[in-house]
Amino acid sequence: MLNAGAIATAILGWLVLGGGLGYFLWIAHKSGGKWEE
Amino acid sequence: MARDRWAGRYYFIMAAIGSAIGLGNVWRFPYITYRYGGGAFLIPWLIGLVVLGLPWFLVELGTGHWMQRGAPGAFEKIGKKWEWVGWWPVFISFLLNTYYVCIMAWALCYLIGSFTLPWGTGVAAAGTAGPYFMNEFLNITPGPGVLGTIQWPILAMLAVSWIAIFLIIFKGAKIVGKVAVWTVTIPWACLVILAIRGLTLPGAVEGLNFYLTPNFTLMKDPEVWLAAFSQIAFTLSLGMGIMYAYGSYIAKKADVTNNAFITSFANCATSFFAGFAVFSVVGFIMQTLACPIEEVTASGIGLAFITWPVAISMMPTAPKVIGVLFFGCLWFLGIDSAFSIAEAAVTAIKDKWGLSKAKATGIICGIGFLMGILYTTGAGLHWLDIIDRAVCFYGLLITGIIACIVVGWVFGADKLRVHLNESSDIKVGKWFNWLVKIIVPGGLLFVVIYGGFMQDLAAPYGGYPLWAASMIWVILVVTLVLSFVFQYFKGKKEEVKK
Numbered sequence: 001m002l003n004a005g006a007i008a009t010a011i012l013g014w015l016v017l018g019g020g021l022g023y024f025l026w027i028a029h030k031s032g033g034k035w036e037e
Numbered sequence: 038m039a040r041d042r043w044a045g046r047y048y049f050i051m052a053a054i055g056s057a058i059g060l061g062n063v064w065r066f067p068y069i070t071y072r073y074g075g076g077a078f079l080i081p082w083l084i085g086l087v088v089l090g091l092p093w094f095l096v097e098l099g100t101g102h103w104m105q106r107g108a109p110g111a112f113e114k115i116g117k118k119w120e121w122v123g124w125w126p127v128f129i130s131f132l133l134n135t136y137y138v139c140i141m142a143w144a145l146c147y148l149i150g151s152f153t154l155p156w157g158t159g160v161a162a163a164g165t166a167g168p169y170f171m172n173e174f175l176n177i178t179p180g181p182g183v184l185g186t187i188q189w190p191i192l193a194m195l196a197v198s199w200i201a202i203f204l205i206i207f208k209g210a211k212i213v214g215k216v217a218v219w220t221v222t223i224p225w226a227c228l229v230i231l232a233i234r235g236l237t238l239p240g241a242v243e244g245l246n247f248y249l250t251p252n253f254t255l256m257k258d259p260e261v262w263l264a265a266f267s268q269i270a271f272t273l274s275l276g277m278g279i280m281y282a283y284g285s286y287i288a289k290k291a292d293v294t295n296n297a298f299i300t301s302f303a304n305c306a307t308s309f310f311a312g313f314a315v316f317s318v319v320g321f322i323m324q325t326l327a328c329p330i331e332e333v334t335a336s337g338i339g340l341a342f343i344t345w346p347v348a349i350s351m352m353p354t355a356p357k358v359i360g361v362l363f364f365g366c367l368w369f370l371g372i373d374s375a376f377s378i379a380e381a382a383v384t385a386i387k388d389k390w391g392l393s394k395a396k397a398t399g400i401i402c403g404i405g406f407l408m409g410i411l412y413t414t415g416a417g418l419h420w421l422d423i424i425d426r427a428v429c430f431y432g433l434l435i436t437g438i439i440a441c442i443v444v445g446w447v448f449g450a451d452k453l454r455v456h457l458n459e460s461s462d463i464k465v466g467k468w469f470n471w472l473v474k475i476i477v478p479g480g481l482l483f484v485v486i487y488g489g490f491m492q493d494l495a496a497p498y499g500g501y502p503l504w505a506a507s508m509i510w511v512i513l514v515v516t517l518v519l520s521f522v523f524q525y526f527k528g529k530k531e532e533v534k535k
Binding site: 001002003005006007008009010012013014016017018020021024025027028030031 | 046075076079083242245246248249250251292295296298299302303305306309462463
């Protein structure tokens, strides 16, 4: 079974990396027309 | 002639992600993470991303975007005497590509080999995969001084890989972006399938515990910070002249900063995810062979061409399919990095002499293939190791240091910052100036000195004979001299339109 430290790393790792990526993609999405440039 | 342009932002982002994500995401990051503190390693690694990786990324992408030129042309516009600063990373990355494409050729050979598993079947492969790779596949010689014979299957796959690179880039950035959508998506899909397969194998959880369990006591060790900064420096395809070229194809009014952030985070998330695929399989091998993790974990070529083939042969179901998926994944991970590196050189000579894209691409791919023949010989692995040390360690980092100093102090970090902020959604603060001027060059210098130079000064690199290890310095000096020579060649200017 995964130990507590490994679970915490998996969750925090995805929060930071996945969350960061999602945030920047959301900003890009908000800019609308700039996707065409 | 109007400047070549990406077909759209989406295509640029995919091409940049494809360039950044490469073999190192799969074969280096998971091992480094396990070795330097598991989950705790992510802290210095993410700090390295913010203080080192992102500013360096913005320097390359932003300078290329502003000057609308590849690396040499961009530095020539900063000042005629600085053009060599752009040529040096182009030469360095071109040399890197000559062996990188050869590793892709190995992956193609192993992909075809997956149908017959020539490295051994079942548990017995644990004893035969290593000797097969070294003795039968590479036919390795005792040292770099004995070239041995050319391995014809590798040479054939080398030609296939270079032809693929030529076909992808010779028509320009629009096609590159559209191809990158596939060359990024396919390895992502392969990684997802491999991770699902890995996580459902017996022993996978034990492997993940080794990968993820944090060991915070190691955080006090400077070696951990060195490893984290090195990993960030190598993972974003920086110091190769690529991002100047890619930035030069972005429309003048388009976003730069957020594109760099998206690319960097996508790259790092892929590394983190790849660790799940790699270490679940490591756990499976540990349990099946009842051996300690030290005997199973490896990084680089050993992980890809010895450890994974062993795991593939021991798979309870469909080992051939897993083999095709894994080596196909490696080839696709490599191809978009390889064509982006070739693109840096193509853009540089196209900008300088006004050659057609097809002609410039043909020249670069032809020379790259001919030079790559060295790595198909029995001494190929020795030379790969030596040249990798010269270009992928010293070359990328030293040229990165010089580029940041020239952009930060000569051109002016603040001018670049203002330019980035004019067209980008995310505004960069004045902290950027100090990162570019001091922290990035200082951090890279720290990695050069303590990550390699001190060791190489004490003893010849890799235990090679002194003459062979000295080639590291010869390569650096020769590429530097060539950079100055190319600076003084007369070129033909290309008109840049918005």
